[in-house]
Amino acid sequence: MHGVHKSYGTLEVLQGVDLVVRPGEVTVVIGPSGSGKSTLLRVINHLEKVDRGFVALDGDLIGYARRGDTLRELKEKEILRQRTRIGFVFQSFHLFPHLTALENVTEAPISAQGRPRAEVEAEARALLERVGLADKADARPRQLSGGQQQRVAIARALATRPTVLLFDEPTSALDPELVGEVLDVIHDLAHGGTTIVLVTHEIAFARQIADTVVFMDGGRVVEQGPPAQVLDHPVHARTRAFLDKVL
Ligand code: ADP
Ligand code: MG
Numbered sequence: 001m002h003g004v005h006k007s008y009g010t011l012e013v014l015q016g017v018d019l020v021v022r023p024g025e026v027t028v029v030i031g032p033s034g035s036g037k038s039t040l041l042r043v044i045n046h047l048e049k050v051d052r053g054f055v056a057l058d059g060d061l062i063g064y065a066r067r068g069d070t071l072r073e074l075k076e077k078e079i080l081r082q083r084t085r086i087g088f089v090f091q092s093f094h095l096f097p098h099l100t101a102l103e104n105v106t107e108a109p110i111s112a113q114g115r116p117r118a119e120v121e122a123e124a125r126a127l128l129e130r131v132g133l134a135d136k137a138d139a140r141p142r143q144l145s146g147g148q149q150q151r152v153a154i155a156r157a158l159a160t161r162p163t164v165l166l167f168d169e170p171t172s173a174l175d176p177e178l179v180g181e182v183l184d185v186i187h188d189l190a191h192g193g194t195t196i197v198l199v200t201h202e203i204a205f206a207r208q209i210a211d212t213v214v215f216m217d218g219g220r221v222v223e224q225g226p227p228a229q230v231l232d233h234p235v236h237a238r239t240r241a242f243l244d245k246v247l
Pocket of ligand 1: 013035
């Protein structure tokens with residue numbers, strides 16, 4: 001992300017954010033409520049348009065194509081196809097309620113990527129197994145616990161074979177006893193080399209899996225670096241004040 005600005009009305013929520021996420025690394029974004037973390041993730045996926053600056057993935061602009069010296073916004077269908085390169089896991093799961101777990105996982109690869117159903121289903125079953133839900137393929141979301149629903153959502157995000165996986169507070173809607181099973185899945189993905197950007201308040205977990213911790217406040221990246229630096233020896237007073245509150 002380079003020089004990204006984003007306002008809602010007169011409120012400038014992202015005030016010039018630069019962020020580099022390297023392949024295979026886990027970037028954990030922390031910061032107070034309202035600091036712009038969710039908006040940051042949403043502009044990466046072009047769920048929100050940037051006002052200024054740009055987001056690029058493997059050299060391709062997100063949401064736009066270059067035409068000479070000008071940019072044109074991609075068409076909806078092209079945006080949907082581009083989004084298949086970016087998996088998104090939301091705080092509140094957002095599964096399709098009328099579809100089974102398996103159908104939730106197969107939907108995007110079939111409809112947005114046009115891949116053959118048989119191949120997609122086989123891969124979806126393997127993904128459900130990977131998140132520990134091989135026996136829940138035919139269950140609908142309302143028949144699953146929150147932790148199980150979030151694991152289906154992770155399998156769904158992986159089904160398009162994305163380049164990067166974004167998580168927006170994936171455990172904050174869960175009952176405490178269900179948090180561990182979701183963190184375990186994210187932990188396995190991180191160790192398997194998946195590129196991850198994770199917004200979370202689970203500081204202990206961030207310390208375990210992050211290659212880079214990014215502290216945001218007031219729409220800016222205040223500081224970033226390895227967890228041992230940002231979490232244990234923060235340079236900025238605002239980072240220290242935040243950590244004092246959450247640790
Ligand atoms: P965080 O995820 O760090 O809590 P957000 O990115 O959700 O922060 O929000 C940052 C600020 O932008 C907040 O003040 C929030 O109220 C505001 N905001 C977020 N989304 C919208 C929106 N769609 N319209 C207007 N204001 C919004
Ligand atoms: Mg948020």
